[in-house]
Amino acid sequence: MEIPVLTAGVTGTKPKMSWTRKILLILGFLSTLAVIALIAVAVTQNKPLPKNIKYGIVLDAGSSHTNLYVYEWPAEKENDTGVVQQVEVCKVEGPGISGYSHATEKAGPSLAQCLRQAEYVIPSKQHQETPIYLGATAGMRLLSLENKNAADKVLSSVEKTLRSAPFNFQGARIISGQEEGAYGWITINYLLGNFKQSGWKKLLHSLKSISETSGALDLGGASTQITFVPNELSSESPENLLYFRLYGKDYLVYTHSFLCYGKDQALQQKLAEDLQTMENSSLLDPCFHQGYQRTINISDLFKTPCTSAKKKQFPFSQLYVQGEGDYQKCRRNVQKLFNKTNCPYSSCSFNGIYLPPLQGDFGAFSAFYFVMNFLNLTSEQSPAALDKVAATVESFCARPWHEVKTAYHQIKEKYLSEYCFSGAYILSLLENGYDFTENNWQRIHFLGKIGSSDAGWTLGYMLNLTNMIPAEEPAVPPLSYGSYVGLMVLCSLVLASVLLFAWLLFHKPKCLQKGIV
Ligand SMILES: Nc1ccn([C@@H]2O[C@H](COP(=O)(O)OP(=O)(O)O)[C@@H](O)[C@H]2O)c(=O)n1
Ligand SMILES: [Ca+2]
Structure with missing residues (x-):
């Protein structure tokens, strides 16, 4: 059988490629190469780099x-919000440390064990640069x-120990009540992300300027x-007002610290x-459980400046406290600590201290949390109403001491x-002291x-001492690195497709010509 020989169009010499076709082919080849290169760059550049972590210690x-706290944050993101943890x-x-007033030299050494713990947590090559x-x-x-003398000695002892640790000592001092209030406010708002204003929130806030x-x-x-x-700015009591500019926004903050409360x-x-x-010498105390007994040295009770004004001669040297377990009586007893009679301002909390009308949500922490958490009253899903909270404390106070001791022996x-x-005390402070009511009680969030x-x-x-909160919002590029590379790849793909399409259009290859495919 004869095999048919396909000879059509075959002349024996190769057909000459037109110059436009050559250029298109080269362009097509180059853009494919560019796309491959870009994808390779995107893949390798986006691989997570080894993290550069910084540390800080606060006691x-x-x-x-x-308590000793160790914080860490990625070095490159120092000025972002919410990166320190x-x-x-x-x-x-x-x-x-104030308990070492009679053995001041022991205050510093008491911190040694926790300092060793910090040395263990932080990599040794970073000890020197870690502020403490x-x-x-x-x-x-x-x-x-x-x-004053004992307080200075305690601080010197503490400083000596901290200087001998391998970290970068930055100071040991007594902070003011104002600072304590302000830094607590900065901490929770930083952690809750309230300073960060991105996307729609930023737009909404700039519109309403809130x-x-x-x-x-x-x-x-x-x-x-x-x-x-506060809602309205008032200069009634300037010592209670603080001004901050954080991440490009102004904040006028009210703060007060009640010493002895x-x-x-x-x-x-x-x-x-x-x-x-x-x-x-015996006291029936409604704030302790029935069956509970405690002996207190009267001289110890009057040592603190919080009680010294009430000091006088007593015909006995010890106080025998017997629990009565009566919440209502206890509340009336505790309420006396809040003097509401004189207020030289438009509104006051207690003891003649200015307090503007309460505003917004509150985070309540430290002992507010420890106590409410013990009483199972900190659920965020179903926050208890004020009357339920009072009822829970009341029934806890009514339990006899032997029963409480057995139930919580740990x-x-x-x-x-x-x-x-x-x-x-917490209920009295919040209700009688600050005037929280059943209406705004649920705006208090107990958080540990x-x-x-x-x-x-x-x-x-x-954050403040390491200058990690900038006054102005840090300038950020409109696109992240990943999005930038992604966009580049996408553009190249589009370009390559356009070139391919142009080539197909102007130089129809045979396989696409009618009748063959
Ligand atoms: N697990 C804990 C830890 C502390 N606490 C109490 O929380 C309070 C912490 O106060 P603090 O030592 O920070 O004293 P200040 O210097 O802040 O007034 C103390 O009354 C502790 O007894 C608690 O009730 N449960
Ligand atoms: Ca504290």
Whole structure:
């Protein structure tokens, strides 16, 4: 059988390629190469680089104990919002540093174990560049009022120990109540992302010229702070007003710190007040559980500047406290700590201190959280109404001490015995002191942590001292690096397709010609 020979069009010599076809072919080849190169660049450049992490340490020297916090953040993003987070907290054994007034040289060494813990958490090659700060709060404020010399010695001892640690020592000092309030407010708003204004929120805010921040309520052992942005600007009491410019926005913040109104000093005040009308040494106390007993040295009760004005001669040296477990009576008892009679301003909290009308949501942390969390009253999903909170404290106070002790045997007796008083005190402070009502009660959010970081003043303090909160919004390129590369690849693909299409259009290859395909 003869095999048909296809000879049509074949002349024996190769057909000459036209110059336009050649250029198109070269262009097509080059754009394919460019696309491959761009994709390769996109893939390799977007691989996560090894993270460059920075660290900072803050010690919160509170009246009851000291906590050491380690924070970390990516070095490149120092000025962004919400990038700093807590990676470690270490609770120092023993009392707060103000508790070393009779053995001041022991204050510093008490911090050694937590410093070693920080050395372990932070890579050794970064120890030298890691700043370390210590801020002391109301316990040291009181000690310095009572015995300035002892307070100075405690701070020197603490400084000596911190200088001997391998970190970059930046100072150990007593912070003011104003700073404590302000830094607590900065911390929670930074962690809640309230300073960051992106997308529609930014547009909405610039239209309405508002910026929603959350107020801060901090309850310690020796002082308590209230800080928020009031609705109307008033210069009635300038010492309570602070001005901040953060991320391109102005904030006028009201703050006040009540020394002696932390929950431990408030209890001392209450007992000192009770003593004034006592004829013998035994006190039936409605703020402790029935069956609970405690003996208190009267001289200890009047040592603190919070009670010294009530000091007088008593015919007994010890006070025998017997629990009665009566919440209503306790509330009436505690309420006396808030003097509402004189107010030289348009409105006051108590003791003649200016307080503008409450505004917005509040984050309540430290002992506000510890106590409410113990009483199971911190659920964010179904926040309890004020009457439910009062009923819960009331029924807890009514439980006999032996029952409470058995039910919560894992909790230290000192803490456990005072939750009834603390619950009543918190309600009295918020209701009688600050005038929270059933209408705005649910705007209080009891928070322990936000993300991985504890709510408290320490983070705000570090952000401020390391200049990590810029006054102006950092200029950011309109596109992220990834989006830029992506867009480049897309453009090249479009270009390549256009070229290919042009080539097909002007130089129809045979396979596309009618009749063949
Ligand atoms: N787990 C905890 C830890 C502390 N606390 C209390 O929280 C308060 C912390 O106050 P603090 O030591 O920071 O004192 P300030 O210097 O802030 O007034 C103290 O009254 C502690 O007893 C608590 O109730 N439960
Ligand atoms: Ca505190």
